[in-house]
Amino acid sequence: MMHNEFTVVEGDFANAGKASSEIKKTLKQLNIDNQKIKKIVVAVYEAEVNAIAHAYGGTIYVDLDEEKICVLIKDKGPGIPDIARAMEKGFSTASAKVREMGFGAGMGLPNIKNNVDELDIQTEIGVGTEIKMIVNFNS
């Protein structure tokens, strides 16, 4: 088992993608299928942007073994009031400022769901959100 952590800073879109590109580098070394790598990178990137845009930043925990990668994104943000709606394509609560930067199209969570094998979202209003995603290399 290999463990890695990344810190995500609120509003720092300029550095979005740090965790996903680090993960990409590692997976390339493990001879993981390219399409699979792409999926993981997209999912992690979306989650990074979510934390930057909505959740006052947070921490990304990556656990990797031979069979799978598990990425947990923890934030102390406002929480998601209605997960079902957040999972709808095009639904977004992003501020005008965030949208101006080209983010906030309402594709974040739907995109994550499409690209991972398992997705678990734990959220509490005013406390924070934990998004756990797993991708199996063999599936």
Place this chain on the structure above:
Amino acid sequence: MNENYFYHALRIDHKICFGCTLCMRNCPTEAIRVRNGKATIYENKCVDCGECYKVCPSGAVYVAEDDFQSIYNFKHRVVLMPSVFLGQFPEEIKASQVYSVITEIGFNHVFEVEASAFLHSILSNKYIRENETKKPLISTFCPAIVRLIQVKFPALVDNLIPIKAPVDFTAIYIRKKLIEEGANPEDIGIFYITPCAAKIAATKSPVGEDVSTVDGVLNMDTMYNIVLKEIKQKKEFSKNITANNDVTSDCVIFSLTNGERRLNNFKKSFAIDEIHNVIEFLERVEDDEIEDLDFLELRACDESCAGGILTCGNRFLINDRMMQRAKKLAERERNGETSRRKAIMNEREYLTQNSHVGKIKPRSMMVLDEDRSVAFQKLTRIKEIESKLPHTDCNVCGAPSCHALAEDVAFDRAEMTDCVFMQRNLEKRGSLKVEESVEIMKNIWGEDKLKDYILNK
């Protein structure tokens, strides 16, 4: 991983190299290590970009070339001259003088490589239109880029346009013409004047192909010297030789940055030169970060072929001369003094049939092992070693970075004790003697650098 994938034209002369580490520090694929005081190349990581050649202060990096005399093994001697070759010569030297000298030093036929560039771009554009699903499509014109993608961006191998380079088209065309004129195929020798090492490597071991379209490669600097010397010493030039006029104005600048891109009209395309720029951009392409991208013209050298390592003179001046020539040609085309339709287009069908390259395979140097569980063990080991290294990337171990050393150790190509920080720590602990450290350093840097010269002064 151990089998040798590529032919390499870039070599290091160990009699000249003094182990300065400049090449190692500048290699974009971390393919160089210092051993025994000399730079050595990991062949499977090298993409022949020539960065090492550019930065070498002692001229120890050289480009292996065919002997000029080998042209005489053939009765029909053809030289393929890329337009960047004419760009080497100062303004007062005319193209016809260069042609005239080239025929006099032994060639029967002179042909400009870019004669086929127009057809090349027709076929590429067609391929791009027909392969929407593979977007973005990436030019295969620069062989260093093709190798870079094979080893570092294997996920993008399918995006490469599997069409031969203009030099191949032109060579195929000439061979056909000469055979039609009655030449024995074995008597035809086609030689290409190359501006870079990657073209040599690609010619000697063509990607996806078994045989090369040309019979030999001559280095541009060598040819420049031969031709310029002749021109300087000559007073009279034969009047009946004129430049072949095979090339249209837009194809003359095909090998410059934007040369390919301006011959297509796709909505979203980029022309990027210089290998570090290319790597930076490809990282983003690989992640699908850039949407609706149609076409990428990528070149390893700054200013594309005008900046090739075997060119002579300043790349911006070469670029300017080529642009001036294109301008003049365009004017003649507008005035009807020369046709935009060239003879080579009569063979369009034949060339199209022979235009495809075989499958370009990924040859990842990133993959630690084909077997994922072995790769995982290696990766764990690398991370563990790396965590003990100082992260100074000081190069004293003979590797370009602490990470590279960690990888070398995991693959038994180096020892942890190659690290000078590690040595000090072990010495302090009493588990390594100073004499042993010196021996380790000698293995990396050679005897000379560890002479006791300070005390002997």
